[in-house]
Amino acid sequence: MALEKTWRWFGLKDSVKLSDLKQMGIEGVVTALHHIPNGEVWPVEEIMKVKNAIEAHGMRWSVVESLPVSEGIKTKSPDRPRLIRNYQESLRNLGKCGIDTVCYNFMPVLDWVRTDLHYTLPSGGEVMYFDFPTFVAFDAFILKRPGAENDYPADIVALAREKHASMTQEEAEKLAHNIIVVTQGFIDGVVDGSTPDYKKVFLKFIDTYKEIDRDRLRQHLADFLRDVVPVAEESGVNLCIHPDDPPFPVLGLPRIVSTKEDFEWIIQQVDSISNGLTFCTGSLSVRSSDKLVDIVKSVGHRIHFLHLRNNVLLPDGCFHEYGHIHGVVDMYAVMKALLEEQQRRVKEGRKDLRMPVRPDHGIKMLDDYAREANPGYPLIGRLKGLAELAGLEMGIERSMKDQQN
Template sequence: MALEKTWRWFGEKDSVTLADLRQMGVEGVVTALHHIPNGEVWPVKEILKVKDQIEAHGMRWSVVESLPVSEGIKTHNHDYPRLIKNYQESIRNLGKCGIDCICYNFMPVLDWVRTDLHYTLDDGGEVMFFDFPTFVAFDAYILKRQGAEADYPQDIVIKAKKLAASMSEEQKELLAYNIIVVTQGFIDGVIDGSAPDYKKLFLEFIDTYKDIDANRLREHLRLFLGDVVPVAEQAGVKLCIHPDDPPFPVLGLPRIVSTQEDLEWICQQYDSIANGVTFCTGSLSVNQSNDLPAIVKSIGDRIHFTHLRNNVFLPDGCFHESGHIYGDVDLFPIMKALLEEQKRRIAEGRSDVRIPVRPDHGIKMLDDYDKSANPGYPLIGRLKGLAELCGLEMGIEKMMN
């Protein structure tokens, strides 16, 4: 039994249609109710509307990505009781509709970070790039967050200061807008760009974490799991937390889902299959001390969803994304470990042997330049990645059999 081929779809406004996905051999759709404001209940009627659309095209709604965890839950503020009640109700409603897998993250303020959304490869394709000195220049000298310089290695700070001094005001504004607004806009970010001073508002969100270190954020995650995992169990739903992207502290904010130890700790906080992990090779590999096949073997029974992609690592903690099986991450042992985990589940007689996998991000290429798409989500580049992953999977399966 092969891993379930899935695709992230952003709803009716997505330039890639459900009919396209069906022709591409996609089995499961990964999507969310992006029109529902963060913190509000997902109504059964709205869930069924999307589910019916997907099933009418011969596919299933495989994974919810994401059911957003509001900042008030992460900071455990005064609004926590209302927010957690709504989150629990949304889980129940998804379960009633037969949607059994929910991806979420616990990253403070920013969901993911890149400094260049249009980095050009030697062959002319475009990918997303994270340049560490450029990000520090944004934090310390454009955003001007108090104390930012002390949060990063001093050699990186020196380079960042020189970079900031060489940038025009237009370049600074574009960098800030891309990081704060563009990368977050399609995944229910905290700031949509309509605020008259979005940088000031962004700093205010960061400031809500001034008294929250990694240990306290872990405690908030533990409390969250205690409130939602029992509900998920009753609803027949599996929750799977997404790793930090990138997996190290930025903006002075704590990161608690970055290493094998972090993932094992999360699984231990509530001993239930409903308390699981989204295994993302792109995010976890950036922390080069992570042994990805070892992570699969360690917490494999809790991996409910998989993002597969690759990176090229550069000096100073910089990296850019690449083809799905071409880069500095060896996907062969990772794919093999995932298939071995699936076989183990089958041998155990588990009902949840299905492991959805999607080609995460992709190279912008060919006709992608003529289509509109969210950053990192071109059609042709992801379809190429899906084909590469399927070929790798088939080869490993035949070898194993």
């Protein structure tokens, strides 16, 4: 038995082709219908086009990442009933097409956040960096969100003020554009890059959450789960929520998928195997790097999708990404816990044994500099990570078998 080796593919416009993935030993493709607007139904015909293209190369469409949860669902706007019906219909259509795993997130307005998309490591490779004071400078002094300075520690705000004072107008604009548009555009961000005053539009989205605190957002998630999990279960689909990235509040917005306790709360809302989790070491390790194995032991039975990568944690809430097996994450212990969970599933006779895993993000290196790619998704860096994770997995699995014999 082994974890299913998968790869995030962004469709026909991706510089990495399906034929490349087959050569790399990929078993399952992770992708989405990026051309379907948020909140609209995914038709069977469009799902099958992608599924057939993948299967023509001898692979399977392993995971949908993602079927976006519209802001109207998160805020419970007047349009919520229609958005829920469309989400339910998309799940039914995915089930009809044999797609059985759907990753989604419930992060308000902004998905994952980084302040530097080209941070250079001592090796010369590039990764993405989150500098907390720089982000606060963006929020309080560039975006100028009302009350922003009150949402962060005073010492971080002081550092942010200094950083903003040292920026040129061009640097400030580039920072805002990267955070709002560049990192979000390929994952169905709320602001289109063609919007002239994108910062103003972004502030309007944030303002829709002014009456929504952590408890209320949790209630909105619980209501969403009660509406969609039964449909997913009937359709043979497992939903798996992705943790917040980073796993702490930003922009004055609540975060509700950041800790082991959050995961435990989520799976308690609807008692169904279809109400599951995406286990992302990159996101979770920023806050709980020493508790990742505890998370697997606590909620491993509901983990349906694995994102594995590593970080280096720095002072003042800062961190940068760092490949896959080296960094703050004890990837050996994590991998061993995941393989033990897979063994439990075999003994229990469960059908969801594949446990698809993908190398999440990667170091930009070598030929990656001559290739177009979305932020965080270089070919060579991720392929290196895939090889490292596969080698680690094989060694642990062999050791476990030898101990049993």
